[in-house]
Amino acid sequence: MGTLKTVRHRRAAAALLLPVLIGTAGCGAGEKAPAGDAVYGQPLAEQFQAATDATREAGTAAFVSTLTYGAAGGDAVQRARGSQDYERGTARADLGLDAPRTFPEGTLELLRGAAPEGKQVLATADDDVYVRSGSSAWLRYTPEAVSKFGEAAGEVAGHAAGDAAPYSGTLADLVPRAIPREAPERRADGSRVYRVDLLPEVAAELLPRHLRGPGDAWGTESVGLTVKLDADGRLASAAADLAPVLAALHDQGTLVEVKRLRAAYELTAFGEPVKRPFDDDEPVEDAAEVLAPVATLKAGRCAATGGTGLGTEEIVRPVGCADRHDLRVLGQVKVDRAFDGNRDVGSGDRYGREECGRADAAAPKDWRRGGRYADGFSMQGESEVSVSVSMDGEPGSGTETTVTGSYTCYLTTS
Incomplete structure (x- = not known):
């Protein structure tokens, strides 16, 4: 369920031995390792996986994930804004699709296939996904419900808690699947900025399912991904220009009025308290039953x-x-x-x-x-x-x- 989920390799033995080796080599008794050393002290090719672990170890974070479709009439922005509790495996996000009146109506209608009109809130708790529109009861999609409804429920199921984050379907899932080849740019505040490439078929996983088309139709041009890690080695932001993916969609006759396609993801407020996805007394219906x-x-x-x-x-x-x-x-x-x-x-x-x-x-x-x-x-x-x-x-x-x-x-x- 959800093609964006990543597999985490914790390298438990290395995690146990590394502090001992660092302390023996250069740290005196009681001296702390430099901030971010658990990430930046790793080989370059392993730093994104280590950053994913460091981000989860922060406990909680606020996030914003966007897909921006640019057309002659302006930008339509599909947005998820919320918070995540990595330890509990829960998340809550407000979903929306914003577009100016001048945005092509036919294309906007197509985008609404993954972003129904009206206020919508989505919450995750491990393998279950909860959806609420307006003041309605929460609708729970369990793995059994997703199995019953098949691909039709894929858009919701794709956000179930994954290995990278409690809210899946964002660039956070793709970062640990990319491998840095060149040293990052180091900023004055201790953060690092990496520029890597993604396979177009991997980047296409960010699209709503009804727009993805044939799985072998994405071409060979790579997608540029910019990743920023903060001074502590945690994922701060990621952005991708999906122009190669958009070109493939145009070849398929899809989104022809869209001229620019970009994805972005940002994390803030690490470690700050977050509310539970919903209260115990709020009504919940099982999607498989209703x-x-x-x-x-x-x-x-x-x-x-x-x-x-x-x-x-x-x-x-x-x-x-x-x-x-x-x-x-x-x-x-x-x-x-x-x-x-x-x-x-x-x-x-x-x-x-x-x-x-x-x-x-x-x-x-x-x-x-x-x-x-x-x-x-x-x-x-x-x-x-x-x-x-x-x-x-x-x-x-x-x-x-x-x-x-x-x-x-x-x-x-x-």
């Missing part, structure tokens, strides 16, 4: 799409149709078509739309009375096109193109 894939709902069922924290209509909250809802299911339909020869049929969605049209025509007329639902219908699902060649030489054998798939057809509220 949500369901829309593809499992029968015709006539109604559901609410908001408050799931997922930014998708694949996973919904089933409700009574007399209650507030966003959609009403027309039906679950199948596509199963076969054509002679090797045909270029394109997407199978056209056939799914035909089947949904039939489900819409057969739906009870009173569903549309009163103007509750928008004109037309919506659908979601997927299909597969395959070409088979028979080699048995029997009459009628040859090449055949088949289209198979499943779709959910539904009305949306107007």
